[in-house]
Amino acid sequence: MTLFKSREAILFAAILALLVLIATRFPGFVAPRNLLGVFADTAPLMILALGQMVVILTRCIDLSVAANLALTGMVCAMLNTAMPGLPIVVTLVLAVAMGAALGAINGLLVWKLAIPSIVVTLGTMTIFRGSIFLLSGGEWINAFEMSPAFTGFPRILIAGLPVLGWIAILVIAALALLLSRTTTGRAFFAVGGNPHAAVYTGIDVGRTQFLAFTLSGALAGLTGYLWVARYAVAYTDIAGGFELDVVAACVIGGISIAGGIGSVGGAVLGALFLGVIKNALPVAGVSPFWQMAISGAAIIVAVAANSRADRKKGRIILKFAEVRQ
Template identity: 50%
Template structure:
């Protein structure tokens, strides 16, 4: 039973108990369709939380994810509204490149110029959100302006699950392999655990920071298209404030804001926890405004738990003598 002392099994157990409790109050929540909706609605959050996890692991933060998502989604929607025959692959490519460029700006300012991540991404969050208004003129792109193939892709099903779910599943597997087996992932944990020691053993810190923020932007860009197509509308306040939900999923999943600690499994469970809450409130006929209060309370509880267990979940990347002694 030792595994029950670990964060991920505990959180998984909490989610199961929460689902059963909600199902006791509203049996419809235990239906297959309800579970499918939870997984579909959590997919974008999972994707964004995974990249945010990598950023936070390096002792950074990316507050611009929702704004770059909105910008990418708006540009892709405007493209197909103006040119309905545009191939879907080109639309997705535009969204991805837009997000990638946003991420590269963050990465260059943080990694190359050594500016504080929270200041940089707070600034770019406002810039990217402002650009959404500039390029659209404040106008909406509604569902009747969007081609059917543009709207259909995220919710098309394969083996009973939506494409959104399968894309998120692919992202989970990719990030699991990245953090477990790739040098890039190990370097990020090394930077978060002991930056001086990481530099001493030759970790290219600047390049890694540029890449991790670029990756965050790339995924945000892809999520921009998926979000707009999923909800069939693009407007200036798309995903407004969603960056805090993304960060909340990470913190609830055991990612340490201090860096160096975090897992793919915990992050996914954190996102699913919020997904369950978000889908349960309408079923229980609870005002959605309570979701913010409840999420905030859960974040505070998670921070307290993380602080009390600080260091227990850290990954040992560097040799013991280096990580203890540091380097000049």
């Protein structure tokens, strides 16, 4: 019974129920090949949601992840047009490094100037978007301007799954190890759970939040290259509004906005839930613009559910206190 009370189990069951419902009208949607495609389509959202999860665990939020993705992706595309022979490994390293640097800017502003993270990332989101226009002059970079190796890498199939999907799996495994097996991972939870107590245990709250933003930025930078290469186009409004989906995936997955509570599995399942909806809407003949409304509604429902669960826990603690008296 305890298993089915967990957010992850309920969310997994909801995804299965959604797939069964879709399969009753569109059996081809649940074909293994199509489901692998859905997973690959959702991979960018999963990677970004994992980075956002780490930030939220520390009682912060990063609204600049999509803008970071867009700026890094544009720089990678421009670099490829200038040096088409540049090895993909080098492009990947540069994308991660640039994303991490942009994330570190957020972290430093939150750490050293004590500015609320929502204010900082709203500002940097605008700066990053404006920088894309300044760099590109508002012009698009299309598929014919990119090298085949640049656009082909995320699409390479390994055991039926594109490299994009395998990278998401590697990121999931790495984050799971980081959060469960390292002192830094435990510090993320401690800072979000009780920052005052964390200080007494020797944890530097500001530095931990800085590391969270840097990690989130690095994953956004990685996703920037993968996004541009997979869709073979770079423009000023890449992934516009995608930060809403990222936050929605985290909240739906049970990551508490108050910090200190969350899991890798929850973030991944939250992203998959939105990914299934996103891919099912066109099949069902529903306008994809409804996805934004669904994401917003899902955030409200999930936050309400989290708040109610927290209140119940509080009442239980009070009852135990009354019994002891």
